[in-house]
Amino acid sequence: MAYWPALFAIISYIVTQLSAGRSITILTPEIKCILFITTYALLLMPLSRDIGRSWEVFINELIKTSLIFIIMANVLFTEARIKTMMWLGVAIGVYLSYQSYDLNQRGVFNTLGNRVSVDVGGMFGNPNDMAIHLVIFIPIAIALGLNSHKRTIKYLCYTVVALMTYAIILTQSRGGFLGLIAVAVAIIWKFGRGHRIRLMLISSILAICFIMLAPGEYGTRFRSIFNPSLDSTGSSSEREELLKRSIIVTLRNPLGVGLGNSTTFGVRNLVTHNAYTQVSSELGWLSFGAYLIFLIVPLRFLSKIETEMNISGENSSIYLLIIGTQIGIIGYMVSSFFASVAYQWYVYYPIAFAIGFRLVYERSQP
Template sequence: MVKPGPVGARFASPTAVGRVHQLFGFLEPLHVALLSASLAICLYIAVGGRARRFRLVLQTRTTRCVLALACWMVLSIPGALWPGGAFQMFTGEFGKTVVMYLVLAAALRGFLDVERVAFVYLLSAGIYAAVILARFQVGAEQWRLGSLYYYDANEFATLAVMSVPLGVYFMVRPRPLWRRLVSGTAVALLAVGFVWAGSRGGFLALLAVAVFLLVRYRGIHVRWRALTTALLALVFAATTTDTYWEKMSTILQPKDDYNVTGEQGRVKVWKRGLGYMLQHPVLGVGANNFATAEGTISPLARNATAGRGVKWSVAHNSFLQIGAELGVPGLIFFVVMMGSAFGALRAVQRTRLRWAPGERSPPTVQLAQALTAALVGYLVGGFFLSLAYRDLLYTLLALVVALRKSVALAAASVTSSPFRTGPLT
């Protein structure tokens, strides 16, 4: 039987993560993002069910931190350097993101629902990769991608890294075969797109995720981990160029990098961002106001000569983005939110549930480890990018909370869930 609530949640994911309405121009007049979000909310409200306990979602520390961030963002609006920008960030992006986070986390009734939406997350990223590979070109003169649809090349690289662990999970699941084939194709497309992105921060994120998959992803047999790594290495060998490796090698030579030496490089921007947070420790400079701070109150702006412009840089770091824009409390909410998500996934892995014969561990544990790897990818990639308010993170967090909720309900009641505690009989 098809569950309307989870179906609505699956409709929302492609627009939030894969931006399909921006990839295909004929969808823009249809306002697909608004329609899919409205459909998800309406179906969630219309369909009852005790397994979808909204109270249980609100009780999680992750959700409380998400709501605290939203409230703090609202409080920052009146005193923001540019109140209009802060208001627009809340009403135009983050407020909608929080609503969809709540709908996703609450609407997913059980493990299978979480698994399906996780697959849609992967599929959305794979479709995005396929479109940019078809519409953009790289070559000798332009060795990497630049501005894309909604994301830029660096942001897409982080999305690709976050999606690969989900692809690995679905590739090794025993059935259905079509899903395994689609997942393998999506991972291959994401790998090629990742190479074309040419992101050094993304490369570091990929290394971190690869190490996690090889060492910590114990839910699947080591041969599958080694095979997946070998396949990704094969894709890299077939698509990378000498220019790519030359650019990646600069990671080992930071002293010669403009990000370290230049006034507009990341290190100097981070130092100024730390200064904004210390100057405005309670409410920050306002959401979506980091660039405004760079152009108005930064030392560069104060010391700029008449007639010479100043670059209005973004934070290039999700943690400093939050700290500078929402103050120390906002940074605390963000850090606790991320930490609690990892804690929820550890709790899932500690819960004993039944699983099918022949599998190395329960599918809940395997998915929890895949989501952990995805969050690791975000932490490393997001350290070099301004991704603190993006759907690609909060959709993932909703999956984490929904998985924790479904496992808790399954463990608490053996009569209302397909899972049983204890060994198989």
């Protein structure tokens, strides 16, 4: 049933674009990269080790994500629209975080008997993947708070940030925690001008204390990144083996083994648990290059805009939101090293925001 509303939305979008005399899509570097990856995955599907699996991932994940991303990139061309989507992402994060808190209070641990996972299905059903969404929208929530002139909105956003941070802890996601550290460092660097060294020292002490005193097995899980023998479940060693295999498969298969086919070489038919080697092993070297460009280009453009605003002294309402978007993408780039989420929605939202902010900024220039 979900296909019909999606199809209706796509048709409505195309009709609206053509009626307004606009092309079906703008062609930014990010959109070109996604079009290349999607087309490549489809054209080389006959060469996949498991064509059925490739088609399933293409229909259920890649094509949906690509189309919605392209639509967002084309319709989010005003500050108001971008902020609306940002608030939506934050609201989803609040819902997931509250559900995590509630499950923890009731002692309901659906993953490995000691980890909270929200029973909503889809991409949020996995605690590691849910943590990625929270990592992305924590800096965006901070930016929305700093950007607001209303004290109640500011306090609301900061409360939301605390709740989402606590939810990441409850998921006991190693990738989520590393992403959170990256986000914290970026926030200090971007927002803490004049106090960076002091803030860095305080944050480092807090991070070390947290790792040592984290509730449950979270501290042990985090330390197992560097010492796999500490992981009683064996997942750390397993993921290390998956990473090695995916790198070897990447080097031996320049064209890739086929979309979604990383399970054919994974330990116990598992995915790579790494978004980068997920793309490189499944879709080959060219698609991997396109994926990296897709992630890096928006950061470079936003950084350029930020620098120009600093030099000109422009007091734009989008300045803080641009920084929050950059940090959200950085958080994803770190966290996704531990999750096969390259074809899922997570990073496509902040990158669509980045494209929108570029359009807003360009229109504001004389």
